[in-house]
Each structure stands twice: as structure tokens, then as C-alpha cells.
Amino acid sequence: MQHTIILSLSLAAFWLANSGHNTALMLSLGAISITIVVYIAHRMDVVDHEAQPLHLTLKIPGYYAWLIKEIIVANLLVVKHIWLGNKSISPGFTTVTASQKTDIGKVIYANSITLTPGTVTVNLQGDQFMVHALLRESIKNLESGEMDRRVTQLEN
Amino acid sequence: MLIAATIAILVVMIMATVRAIIGPTLYDRVLAVNMFGTKTVLLISLLGFVMGRPEFLDIAIVYALINFISVIGILRYSENFIVKPTEQQKK
Amino acid sequence: MDTLIQVSSALFLLVGSFLCISGGVGILRFPDLFTRMHAVGVTETLATTMILIGLIIHNPDFMVDIKLIIILLMSFFISPTASHALASAAMRNDRLWESNEKPDSKQVKSSNP
Structure with a gap:
């Protein structure tokens, strides 16, 4: 209701x-x-807590502010490497473990990875995400786990 | 400045068209067409301001939705057959 | 005040155009599909945001601003979905190609006719 x-x-x-x-x-x-x-x-049958995640309403603006800052930083990095040319990039696949419990948390995490330029979520299996990254720095940044921690905080 | 931005978007659309023509695999072409569509949305909104008719924004919203649905449609259709992958992923 | 609005709007539009052109150069320059996808990601997140913010500053009408914000939010929700769909479709195709790569498989078609 x-x-x-x-x-x-x-x-x-x-x-x-x-x-x-x-x-x-x-x-x-x-x-x-x-x-x-x-x-x-x-x-x-789509009117439920997954289509309207009301329990996230209070926490999501802070997360968005942090995400927008991340997006700007990642954009500048990718633009720098576009102009530096093919020699400067180091593309590769990596596997990231997500610590979220609910489906909606996992979807927010995967979408945030894709929304940040330089990393794209290719495949989801259980809590293992397959990620393609343009630079080795982006992989390191992702594996430090700050985004994962923030999304997990969001869902509790 | 609006006109300069419009010209920049047109240049980017030409680049996307070049990639769509030479793109070695089907997925490169879909990517280029998707980029062309999102740039069209920006072009329509910029043109609305250049011509002084902001009603064009309604068309831009509808175009964004149509573009998304067409990309998803092409990808679903492409599940019916197998195309040649790119060199890098074959390793 | 009026000059300030004009100048900041022009600045946002200029930065957005530069980012757009960078993405266009990236899609022509990068070597394979997934790296090109990152170049497209630049034009769909920050470049779109900058150009639309420039238009919002340029235009004082409230109803028009709301529509620009709707376009902005829509592109923020649509772009990762389309990217992920494209990446997973390409990955699935590669996997099927590898498991199916035999000279007698008839249903394999090239994308270059």
C-alpha cells in the first residue's frame, strides 16, 4: 500500500x-x-521494495555525492589516457568479490562500477563480479574496497 | 557558445559513424550506434536552445528512451547467432 | 550578474564539448571493444552532465530546467544498463565461439558480410 x-x-x-x-x-x-x-x-507485480527502495531514501544522497566525486576523478584519468595513446593503457579482466547480502545492494554496486568510466562489470555470478578495467590503477582502486564498503553500509 | 558546442557534438557523431562503418565486429557497431544515439539527444536539446524553441526537449526525452530500447532489441536479436569475436579476446 | 551567468554557462559547455571530443577520439583510437566502451563511458557521464548543466545555467525558465534534469537522470540510469548489456552479450558470444570453433559448424556467421 x-x-x-x-x-x-x-x-x-x-x-x-x-x-x-x-x-x-x-x-x-x-x-x-x-x-x-x-x-x-x-x-x-513490480510494486514492491525492489522497484521503490524506500528504505534507502535517507542514505542515498550521501552515497551519490561520493559517487559523483569518484566519477569526475575517473573521467579525468580516462581522458588523460585517451590523449596519451595506446601505449599508456593496461587493459585487463579481474574478479571482484561483493560483500552485499541483498540483490538490490549487488545491483547498486555493479551499476556504480559500470557508471565509473574505466571499469565495466561484464558478468555477475553469485557474489563474484567479472570486471574489465582500462588501467591497472583502476583495478587497484577497486580492490581497496572503498566502494564495496560504502554500498554495504547503504543497505543496513 | 551554443553553436560551438553543437558543432563539437556533430564532429563526435561523425567519429561514431566512422567507427560504425569500420568497426570489426557487430558489437563495435552496436556501441557506436548507441553513442550516436546519446549524442543525438544532446544535439536535439542544444538545437532547441539555438533555435529558441525549448519544446524540442520533449523530443529529446522520447529519443533517449527509443535509443535504449533499440540497443537492447539488437542485443537480444544477436543472441540467435554467433559472430566472429575480436582478436584481443581470443588471446 | 548577467555576464557571470553567460560566462559560466559558456565554460561548462566548453568543458563538455572537450570531453565529448576526447571520447570520440578514444572510440577511434583504442584497440578493442572493451577499451572503446570506457571511451564511450566518458561521453555518457561527465560530458553529458557538463553540457546539460551549461544549458540549465543558460536558461532561467523553471519548467524547461526540470526537463533538462529529467534527461540528465535518464542518461545516468540508461547508460550503465546499456553498457552492461553490450559487455555481457559480447562475452557470451566469445564463449560460444570458443566452444563451437570447428570447421563444420554451419550456423557460424561472420559480422563482415
């Missing part, structure tokens, strides 16, 4: 942000479309 209310509210906010019209006809059409979407989401 809680998830249904949050889904309706966020859909309403999205609709209002995209429309910009405030006549009665438009608003009622919007309400009808939101009702249909919520009904379809219920039939697809």
Missing part, C-alpha cells in the same frame, strides 16, 4: 513536470493515465 502511494505520487510529479498545462480537462486526463499505469504495474 505504501509503495502504491509513493508510485502514484512520483508518477503525478513526473506528469506535472512534463505537461505544464493546468486546465481541468488536462488534469483529469492525467489522473486517468496515472490510474491505468498503477493498475498495469500491479498486474506486472
